[in-house]
Amino acid sequence: MTAVNRTKNMMDYVRDGSFKWLNKNPNPYNEEFEEMKKSPSAEDKYWIHELSAVANAVVRRCSKVLDVSSDQLRDNFEKVATDATKNSSRYARNFLEYSCFRALAQSTQVSGYMEDKKFRRLTFDMMLAWDVPDAASQPSVDIDEDATVGATAFSRIAPAVPIIANVIISNYVFEFLTASTGGRLQFTIYEKYLTALERAIKKLKSHSESSLLSSERSARGERVLEVDGTVTTQPVLQHLGISTWPGRLTLTDHALYFEALRVVSYDTPTVYELADDLKQVVKAELTGPWGTRLFDKAILYKSSSLSEPVVMELPELKGHTRRDYWLAIVREILYAHGFIRKFKLTGAERDEALLKAIFGIIRIQALTNMSSTIPLSYEAGLMFNACDQLPGGDRILETIATMLTSKGPERNNSNKSATGMYSVSATAIASGLGFVFGTGSTNTLNRSLITVGEITVGEMTPLEKAVDESRSNYKMVADAQATVDGAKVEGLDTNLAVLKELLFPVIDLGNHLIAILYWDQPTKSIAFCLVFGFIIYCGWLPYVFALLLIFFAISTMLVRYVNEGRPVDGLKVIVPPPMNKMEQLLAVQNAISQAEEFVQEGNVVLLKIRGLLLSIFPQASNRFAAALVAFALFVTIVPFRYVVLIIFLEEFTKYSPMRRAQTERYMRRMKEWWFSIPAAPVILERSQEDKKKK
Known part of the structure; x- marks a missing residue:
């Protein structure tokens, strides 16, 4: 079907009243379609063949905002767009974005634009058109008065007005707004959100004034x-x-x-x-x-x-929502200034960074006043908080800093921005909201300010790429965390049982090594000593360690290959008999007592070493010093691998049948010597804070 035929069919679609959804509620579309129907040469004058009916209507309204004709708007796009942007497969959507960005840049310079109902409807209709931009997509879409917007369209158009959303948190704002509508945004909810934004802006200005x-x-x-x-x-x-x-x-x-x-x-x-x-x-x-x-x-x-x-x-009576809100917004300002200091932002770049944080707080205040089936996550809705939590959030901030400080023509060339190939920045629209910069007001846009935003027509900016990569990584982290949460069990005794089962291979290996050390099976002990003694003598320990790592890697890959597609077997743990509250308290008390004894023994060891170093017991200190000197001379004279070999043979043969009696006598003398060493004195003083409380 030719483009002309498709156009005729669409005009028939309009004339037949298929856009009855336009008449049910007042909508700026009505005016455009009425003019199209009355015009004797509607196909030539108003209709752009590549666009769908809804996209044509949006472009028509954008041209009125810009006070140019649709044909002139299209000619301007043809002049500034690259060949890739004008590619036929993406032409309709890219031209639509161009028209939207130019119209929004113009609209947001008018004071009080957030209160304008036509502006609200225009931004929503831009999202509708973005979902069905080309002529071929229109007939397959049933648009009525309950038309809804998808997440991708919202994330593409809403950040073009930075107060509504930005690239980093747009997905979360959309999810919160559509929690009760199946992941599709309705105009009534969107309008409530913009109304809440307007109130939050007025509240902020009233506080500041x-x-x-x-x-x-x-x-x-x-x-x-x-x-x-x-x-x-x-x-x-x-x-x-x-x-x-x-x-x-x-x-x-x-x-x-x-x-x-x-x-x-x-x-x-x-x-x-x-x-x-x-x-x-x-x-x-x-x-x-x-x-x-x-x-x-x-x-x-x-x-x-x-x-x-x-x-x-x-x-507050229930929960800690009030505290969480304040914690998030205080951190947002703290993180914003940390970002400014880290990347040494000054002037307009500094204002832009601060406005991103301020706009985030305004959005959170607006969302707080809206009902939703999911609780509001303050951190996820604030840009700097989100970057602090997202994997790769540091790379997102680095990308933002690069975009702010770049001196290339793509960033600070106001003529390039004026072409509409870029969305506007937070600084560029602040004057329309009546914000104050520094110690003076900006009623008109200063050419030295940053005017280029986060979205580019037909392309993914480096920021969008960094955010998409971070979201993909976050999904993997979230899935992994879900398995962690599912693996957590209740009860001290049950957790100990799980820990014992997980450590069983290590415990079993340790038991075998202890059996070898104590020569319970002399044949295995002799073989172990000969093999490892030879490895140490030849200097092969690094190679053995490397071979062990390779063995584990190969085992892991073999297990993956064998079990591919099969469900993972869960860890089977025999649950101990349930403990009542009293038994659990006694178990905790016993564990605390054991931990206290362990810490006490550690302190005693350290205090005795301190006593040796301070010569509190001169005879023991003399022996200790002589032993250190002898060991130092031994290590200096004997090659290191022989030192390791001697230590290994000493440890693994001291409980052999030939040396056991001698080892027991030696260990007894060492204990007697250790017990004879006094501990260094300890003086306990009460802290100043405790004295104040007293």
């Missing part, structure tokens, strides 16, 4: 990202040493502030820096009355500028 910490923030132009503790029913408690104060906790894009609550006002804020390199550590912490560790609802902050760590407790 308020008097919160105004004097402290003025020097650096900080933006207030989150505030908590203003409601008396949800206080924030600061634990510093043994003192506890309720107050207000504020996070900016540079620091964490705590203001203790007084009778009618707040005290002077205490600053906990996140931007400077102070070896900061931010982690979850347990709190409780009188120093106990009972409640998992707090954040610990420590740095080289503090004499002792500070703990921020965020109490």
Whole structure:
């Protein structure tokens, strides 16, 4: 079928009312299709033969945003696109992306674009068109008022507006939004998400424009990202040493502030820096009355500028969601500044990196206010947190830094960006959201700012490739972790039984070696000593070790070949009789007592060695020193392999029938000598913290 025939069929498809889904709800598509139907030369003037009906409508709307005709938009694409991008097999989708990126770059420069319902619908329709871009795909797709979008289309179009998503976390945002809709995104849910984003943006701007910490923030132009503790029913408690104060906790894009609550006002804020390199550590912490560790609802902050760590407790009745949220967003800012320092970003590059973190926090705030069948993972929705957890996350950050700092024409050439072959950056759209950079506002886009984003028309950017590789590795890690979680068993006695079964080959080998050492079977002991003595004498130990490794490798491959396609046999463990709570407590107490005895014996050995070195018992120290000198001379004079051979023969023949009596007498004298050595004295002092608590 020729392109003209396909076009005629599609026009008939439109005229026959097959797009009734357009009339059910108000949709900007209606206007475009009505104009197409009324035009006497619709096929020549409006319709692009290579595109599907839905893609034609989207391109038509993009041309209106850009105030150019569809033909002119197509001519511009033909001029700037490479031959590979204009390849016939991918032409429709690449031209659609080009049109979308140009229209979005223009739309996002208008103040308050997130509130515009036409903008919201346009971005969603771009995703619909991306799923069915070419003329051949349209008839096989049934599009109605409940049309939905797939993950790939969302991950391709949504990052073109960085506040909606970015390449790294777009998949997670999509999964969260579609958890209850079978992995397909509906417009109603998408619109709710954009509405929540709009509210989060207004909240952030209202915080930053308020008097919160105004004097402290003025020097650096900080933006207030989150505030908590203003409601008396949800206080924030600061634990510093043994003192506890309720107050207000504020996070900016540079620091964490705590203001203790007084009778009618707040005290002077205490600053906990996140931007400077102070070896900061931010982690979850347990709190409780009188120093106990009972409640998992707090954040610990420590740095080289503090004499002792500070703990921020965020109490709630059930769970620790509130704490997890704060922990994630504080770490996001900390990681962002670590990224800036590591790659020495300044100026526009620094602003871009910070905006990526800020936009991530805004997205998390929006998702928090949406219902879903799955719990919200704050770390997975924040870019720097995600890179900290993903395998290969460091390579993703290196790629981002390279993209930010590259001075080539593909990055900072504003004319290249203006062609629409690239999506816009976070910095480029910030003015439309009313954000403030540094100490001044950017109402118009500065040409020195970064204007190129993370997506390229018709290509995978290095960032997308790094993210895809990381996701593939993460899937393998997740599958492996699932087997680990399935292998975990409950109960101390059961775990010990599993451990014993796993170590059985090692225990069995050890028993055989002990039998050889004690000459229980003299024939095997003699053979073992002769064979290994000859190997040591000839200097073949490295080769023997290498052969053992090769043997294990060959065995592994043979087992894989033999068992290919067969299910893996599970480890069979005989479960011991169940223990009641009292028996389990006694078992734990017994294990702790044994561990304590083991540590005590180790301390005694170390203290006796200390006593020898300090000559607390001069006679024993003299013998010890003489033995060390003799051994040093022996090692110096005798070749090393002979030293190893002598030590080996000494150890493996001392319990032979001929030497057993002599060995027993020698070991007895050594024990008597060891027991006669006094231990160095120990003085116990109470720590300053314990004294304070007293």
